[in-house]
Amino acid sequence: MSNHSKRKEEHLALAKKYFAIKENDFDRIELVRPALPESCVSPATIACEILGKKVKAPFYINAMTGGSEKSKEINRAIGKASRIGQIPFATGSSSILAKEKDQLASFYAAREENPDGLFFANVNPNTPASIAKNIVKELNADALQIHINTVQELAMPEGDRDFVWLDKLKAIRDEVDIPVIIKEVGFGFDKSSIDLLQKNDFHLIDLGGAGGTNFAQIENGRSSHPLPYLDELGLSTVKSALIAQDSGIDFFASGGIRNALDILKCLVLGAKSVGIANLFLQVYENGGEDGLVETVLRFEDELAGLFALFGINKVNEATKVKYALTKGLWKEFIQIAVDD
Structure with a gap:
């Protein structure tokens, strides 16, 4: 096993070790529910179109893994669950394929299981543009x-x-002929970075906010000289969503999603879709692919129920739901965060 593949395996093990469903900023949003919504529970209300493809629900299985034997089976389960649930799916970073082409099967397993679904590949910004195009x-x-x-x-x-990445992002975008999503991995987006992306013709981001998997914590768990203060950095998904909302950029929301209500709150804040990764990973670890399929379908049922409770008849109506920010999501923070 290569060092890169070994790191992938360590990430999976530490993601399980540190996983916890815990309080986060989603608990600081109160939605105003109509007592008389005049609606019915229907799966049709949560169906929508994302990047030109029709999907059954406005959430997706977000990037987790690839590049090792264990991750091949996880990606196969992801593909199956996304096919049955008719939702988008992503694999983890496939940049390893630049040097280890024999790992292609560990990523392609997901696409094999869902050949017609909406699929996101994933690379790091240092991936040569030509390699990204080939991936x-x-x-x-x-x-x-x-x-x-x-x-x-x-x-x-x-x-x-070396974090000088903007020109590399542009080079990859200009080389591929499909939509590009700039994705954080658990530390969220600030206003200046969103503005910089918009000025350079990037118009879709995945917030990847703090509140879920903490990759600083995971890497510190691998290090003989950890930097534990890095664990505390990052803007929550909710704060990032409020900042992105102010910027007017299209965004997917991910990071710390625990249930269907969190999905709804992301949609209320303006997310086009909602990514879930580690929660689904742990469901797979404990219940296998059947457990993953069951959870995806249950989330769809529960989200349709919540749509009915709030009188929402289609996904883009979610932004009409009124909400209040409480317990720390004070307006002063948001004002500071969005000021130029």
């Missing part, structure tokens, strides 16, 4: 996530120390 072709991807993960890299013993 997109090999995996038959509908969109490409480019993950930006400076905090993780600094915590990673063998991580990058």
